[in-house]
Amino acid sequence: MGVSSYARVAASLLTVSSVIAQSSTITVDNQTVAVNASTLSPAVAIVSDEDLSAPETLQLTDAVVANLTSIDLANASLFAFDDNATSIDARSLGCKVFPGDQAYPSTLVWYIFDLLLGQSLIKTVPLAAPCYNDWPSEENAALCTTITNNWTDSYLHEEDPTSIMWPLYQGRTCMPTDDPTANCTLGAYPSYAVNVSSVAQIQLAVNFARNANLRLVVKNTGHDFNGKSAGAGALSIWTHHLRDITYIPEYNSTIYTGKAVKMGAGVRAFEIYTAAQSLGVTVVGGEGRTVGVGGGFLAGGGHSPLSSLYGMAADQVLSIEVVTPDGRFVTASLEENPDLFWGLRGGGGSTFGVVVSVTARVYPVLPVTVMTFSFATSTNLTSTTFWEGVRTYFDYFVEYTDAGIYAYFSTILTGADSYSFGMAPFFAPNKTVSEVEALVAPWFDRLAALGITITPVINEYSDFYDAWWANFPLETVGITNIKTASRLFPKSNWANDTSLNATFDAIKTTVELGGSFLAFNIAAAENDNSDNSVNPAWRGTCLHAILATLWDSSANDTTIVEASETLTYDWMQKWRDVSPNAGAYMSEADISEPNFQQAFYGTNYDRLYALKQQYDPKSLFYTPTGVGSENWYITGQLTGLPTQNGRLCPV
CATH class of the missing domain: 3.40.462.20 (Vanillyl-alcohol Oxidase; Chain A, domain 3)
Structure with a gap:
């Protein structure tokens, strides 16, 4: 998506806020909330910085959050930053709230959240739902046939906001079928997903999930072998469309001076390799064509066809832009937040924040x-x-x-x-x-x-x-x-x-x-x-x-x-x-x-666990086998068949 597209996103957010501002009330499912039209501002600030990519210039700031309180709604605090991150252990709150719980956000709150996002909130419909009669608005025999015929194609799953590529860990609750009378449920698919096109949207989602005690997951492409982007009842942040690529002919840092490339978290291996070829350089990325290079691949270390020669993908990273669990947008590098920089390069995905972009060194063309x-x-x-x-x-x-x-x-x-x-x-x-x-x-x-x-x-x-x-x-x-x-x-x-x-x-x-x-x-x-x-x-x-x-x-x-x-x-x-x-x-x-x-x-675990407590003391980010995951469990699991189809609760 180019700069002009992001300008349209910003304009959309402004338009949405204007619509709200012109109304004295909002009514959803017979719930009505008053709006203070005179002070309402859009949930985004446009930040000018030549080092930022287009999605990164649209941010949630303290001033924007302060203006959100102009909505006459007690739940306005759900979108606020966490300025007292160590005040409470999230485990003391019990299980993450689940659909049907009294504390689960109302339809009206989800509606307002969507407006603040610029209407990028997606209510989950399982990918194979067109095969089932119990999703009548989606049942479509022809579409079901297409989905069934392409079910093993990774492009199909990565282009869906909540589908994962290894549904064993979702619970297999809605697989392609030729029996439309069978039952299809969400299982471990998240309840909602935010189709991210800006930093502000990530910040709003992080703040909302933390303040509402929702389970939060992150999906880039859904490649992970263990389905870590699944989570029953969760809110998902879908970073798949953060695909900006910027070539930096002269990058200067403490340890490196030379050519580099900055890529959005959603850039896939075939996209960065294509760009590198056109630029006359070589990038260390994944073996799989549709792996999201800046997502869980890099966070797990990232082995590559070039690793025996140049090292892991994580070894190439010079800086990372990330939204941390408190909702802040920060840079992690050897010069800024070096401890976070250390942890993000190998410490596992969905652990310390949501990666927005990655800057990595590149190499000459080689046969x-x-x-x-x-x-x-x-x-x-x-x-x-x-x-x-x-x-x-x-x-x-x-x-x-x-x-x-x-x-x-x-x-x-x-x-x-x-x-x-x-x-x-x-x-x-x-x-x-x-x-x-x-x-x-x-x-x-x-x-x-x-x-x-x-x-x-x-x-x-x-x-x-x-x-x-x-x-x-x-x-x-x-x-x-x-x-x-x-x-x-x-x-x-x-x-x-x-x-x-x-x-x-x-x-x-x-x-x-x-x-x-x-x-x-x-x-x-x-x-x-x-x-x-x-x-x-x-x-x-x-x-x-x-x-x-x-x-x-x-x-x-x-x-x-x-x-x-x-x-x-x-x-x-x-x-x-x-x-x-x-x-x-x-x-x-x-x-x-x-x-x-x-x-x-290995021997990094103790340091990673301490870092997790420092940056995410409220355990906003959880993923199976992730750092600190031993403090949580999923209800209703079979010992040999763990899925994410259950409530997330503290041990």
């Missing part, structure tokens, strides 16, 4: 060579030899990451004692075809000696974008019969044959038991900006491994819980046993991970 191949058991290749072939690859993990390689590969059980291995792809930034061939020659010679025949497909690209786009297809989402867990295996496990063989045997065993093994041979290189809250386990890793369990799509909750608990407490324990001091990548991990504090945050 990339990409290789793909596969092999599988057959009449000519026994399972014993197959596993020997996979084992040879493990010998080169450290060498390859030291060379800047990022490889995505899989090993899957395909039948009785049958397996397949797929390299898709071996991604080699700043390497030529001949350099890659020389690098893998020792490994390939060993495969040939075992009688394993492969036919590598190798392509060289002149820049990162073309290599990435051609080799990382759009991910499949929306599936409810899979659960995943992950582990960051440290390079120290490669120190000798004993520990390496134990690591390999643990992984092999879980695949033989039926787990699907998807993994990244990756390192997290460090730079002069790596003093952040990224899980320390990343700094010593050479293998980010994901293990998935699947069940029949018609399985009941009992079957799902059994499969889930087997993954968490049986299969994954084998991995933990051979890497006891390691961890896991929070954004692609098991929501039921035991001791998540250690696994996802």
Whole structure:
């Protein structure tokens, strides 16, 4: 959205306020409130600052909040900043208020909130509602067919204000169906969402949720493996449309002078990569095309096809614009609010505030060579030899990451004692075809000696974008019969044959038991900006491994819980046993991970918890496995099938 569009947003807010000001009362559902027309001002101030993006120039200020009291309504204080942030522990208030509670905001209050937002409040209608008769205003057979046919497409879910890409954690309450008489409920979808186009709207939503004791969630694209943007009865802040991109040819800070780019929180990987290509630079972003780079991806650390060469996405960040739990809009950098800056880069999404934009360093254009191949058991290749072939690859993990390689590969059980291995792809930034061939020659010679025949497909690209786009297809989402867990295996496990063989045997065993093994041979290189809250386990890793369990799509909750608990407490324990001091990548991990504090945050957790109490003492922001989440729980949960479909209450 360009500057002119934001000017229209500002004009819309002014118009809405003018409409209110021209009326002496507002009546909604037989509730009437008086309006003091002489002093009412719009819920936005336009701030002039050349360093701000267009959405950031529209802010909620103290003067604006003071003017809101001109509405003759006791609830005007619901939109005020928090000037006494340490005065109360939110847990003393009990559970977050829920639809139907006496304390839940009335229809009139929601109406006024919407007016102050410039009419950007959306009452949730589940994405698949057109398939159901019990949503009569939405039932539409043709639309249902379209939604059903595209349900696994990530674009469909990210363009919806409340849908998530992994509905297992929403409760599967409104899935596509060919039975229109079935029941569709909100489940863990938020009750309302704010379609954000300005900082002022985020501030209003943060203040309203905090003052009304509402559960608050944040959705960017909804990619998170554990559905963290879901929350029954919640108000959601939808940052998806914050997509400004600004090139900074000469950025100057304490540690960095050079080219940089500022991107809105809603900018997706394909958008920033496209922009970078046009600018003649390279940006460190995600592997998935539709991942929101400035959202939960970066907050969780953000692994990238360029991580073995340049480090995590969080390591590239030079400053962050954020709305904090008290409703204030602040800059976090090494020069301003450095403690918050440290926590936002790796400490998890929906924890310390709502990120509005991120400024990150960029790199020169670099060539990339990409290789793909596969092999599988057959009449000519026994399972014993197959596993020997996979084992040879493990010998080169450290060498390859030291060379800047990022490889995505899989090993899957395909039948009785049958397996397949797929390299898709071996991604080699700043390497030529001949350099890659020389690098893998020792490994390939060993495969040939075992009688394993492969036919590598190798392509060289002149820049990162073309290599990435051609080799990382759009991910499949929306599936409810899979659960995943992950582990960051440290390079120290490669120190000798004993520990390496134990690591390999643990992984092999879980695949033989039926787990699907998807993994990244990756390192997290460090730079002069790596003093952040990224899980320390990343700094010593050479293998980010994901293990998935699947069940029949018609399985009941009992079957799902059994499969889930087997993954968490049986299969994954084998991995933990051979890497006891390691961890896991929070954004692609098991929501039921035991001791998540250690696994996802490592030695940073105590500092992060203290920071959480400093910036969010009233626990406005909650997300499963987030910092401080152990102080809260969701009612009505099954042990092995945690969802966000319940009331949020203090422990």
